[in-house]
Amino acid sequence: MNILAIGAHPDDIEMQCAGTLALYAAAGHKVFMAVATNGNVGSPTHTRDEIGAIRRKEQEASCAIIGAELIWMNFDDEWLFNDRPTRTVFLDAIRRAQPDVMFIHSLNDYHPDHRIAGQIAEDCRIPASVRLVETALPHCPKIPHVFYMDNCAGVGFEPECYVDISSVIDTKRRMLRCHESQDTWIRAIYEDASITDLMERVSGIRGAVADCGYAEGFRELKTYPRTGSPALLPNLA
Template identity: 65%
Template structure:
């Protein structure tokens, strides 16, 4: 299968579904990670151009650990809007991956870029497969199933599906550790480490299934319904 995860910022995917993607990779599936913004405000002291370049390199390093194809959209951090250029970029990201499965942000996550990325990705799910919705790339061969990723820190998210990521927690941590610039930024902006947020949430979700660590998801419930949790790693397909 082709698996596409769409995150608003560099490091979002690693925090919210990095373990699940690692399990898919172990099963031999093709992984694509698409990042909507350039991460250009996540720094206490660098310029936008400097931090954007660093964060792209960090995202490339993380994708390489997973063996994933990185799609970098490069929109300005904190200025993501649901307009035609942005929708076109999302459509082409989906078309490049031609996914069976998409992981996207929850519609009620804590920051505007996450919510906008969720809306655009969900809105593009069907048009990406429509031939006469014309972009630079041909239409997808199928309509993917969409899983909403957990909210950051698990706040106001009611899981339907859990994936036991205990066996790949070190790989998830290694991928997140590629984003060294954000450990500094998160400590200054929020008073806690990026890795600390990830580990706390992974262990909290693991309690629900008696596992060391887990990631939590919900399925998009709109027509057409395209299967469900049988598509997650370790399930029968």
């Protein structure tokens, strides 16, 4: 299968579903990680150009750990909008990956870029397979099955299915640690905790509910047409 995760910023995908992606990759599936914005405001010291370049290199290093293909959309951080040009780029991201399964942000996450990226991805799910919706790439042969990723810190998100990521938690840590610049950023404006500390809190809580060491939680997109089921997820807990 082809697996596509779409995140608003560098590190979003790693935080919410890197363990699941690592399991897919280990099973031989093709994994794509599409990042909508370039993260070019996420620094207390660097210029926009400097931090944007740093975050792209960090994202490339993270993708390399599981052999994922990076799709870099390069929108400005904090300025993501649901308009035609942006939708066109999202459509081509989906068409490039031709996914069987797609992971997107939940629509009630805390950050507007998260919510908007999730909404655009959901809205592009069907048009990406429509031949006469013309973009730079040909239409997809099928409509992907979509799962919502957990919210940041798990706030306001009630998973309905869990993936046991205990066997790949070290891989998830390594992928997050590639985003070294975000440790500085998180400590500067959010809390005195590392990016991996924040991840492990949520993964541990989800794991406790799923009766395993660490887990990632998801919800299905259940609108018409139904294209799959939770059985598409690896290592269900």
